[in-house]
Amino acid sequence: MTKTVILGVIGSDAHVVGITILERAFEAAGFDVVNLGVQTSQQDFADAAIDHDAEAVLVSSLYGHAKQDCEGFHELLLEEGLEDVTTYIGGNLAVGQDDFEETRRFFRNLGFDRVFDSETDPEEAIEALQADLDMRSSEDERERKTIEA
Template sequence: MTKTVILGVIGSDAHVVGITILEQALNAAGFDVINLGVQSSQQEFVDAATDHDAEAVLVSSLYGHAEQDCQGFHERVADADLEDVTTYIGGNLSVGQTDFEETKEKFQKMGFDRVFNSETDPEEAIEALRADLDIRPPESERESSRTVSV
């Protein structure tokens, strides 16, 4: 069964390269991706998750104002009865971010299930998503990861 994920850049952020790469990687991994693009509102994420019966919402922000853009996001998610939807956020989440662990903790307290920095490889996010959504990788990927001793 294909899992649907909503992907977009929140707020006034217009950085598109990261979500384009992530969209391609998620599609290649077998996910059905609904890409909202850039400058997406909280409500657009919530509406898309509802309309597409999504299992996950992936929020991107690179311009450093994610904390302001995400205030109240999980309240909107709850109001739409989407509490079971997995939520991720990633990117350059705060201006002058020096200690990512503090930033990560802040966004987890806001309700995000996982928080990634701007250096995260898309495969790491996909592995986390598979784990959180209880998805086994395709047989071809499991076979390629096996090692053979001679």
């Protein structure tokens, strides 16, 4: 079964090259990719995840204002019933980003499952998502078996 991912650039960011590369890489890896493009609102990500029954939402930002753009994002996903959707963010996430570990902690505290810097190879993100979704599938199977028993 093909897994669906939602991909887009959040907020007022208009950097399209990175998500185009990611779209092609994830499609080549066998994912069904819905590319929302640039300047995507939080609500657009949530709506697309619902409409396409997505397993993951991949947020990109290169202009350095992702901290502001992502405030409240996971609260919105919870309100929309998307608590089981895996969420990733990557790019140049903060202006003057000197200590990426600090930036990673910030976004993990916001609720993102994984945080990548702008130098991350798409294959690394693909391998991480395959592992995360396989793990989640295994958990879902165990849960269904427990409920059936």
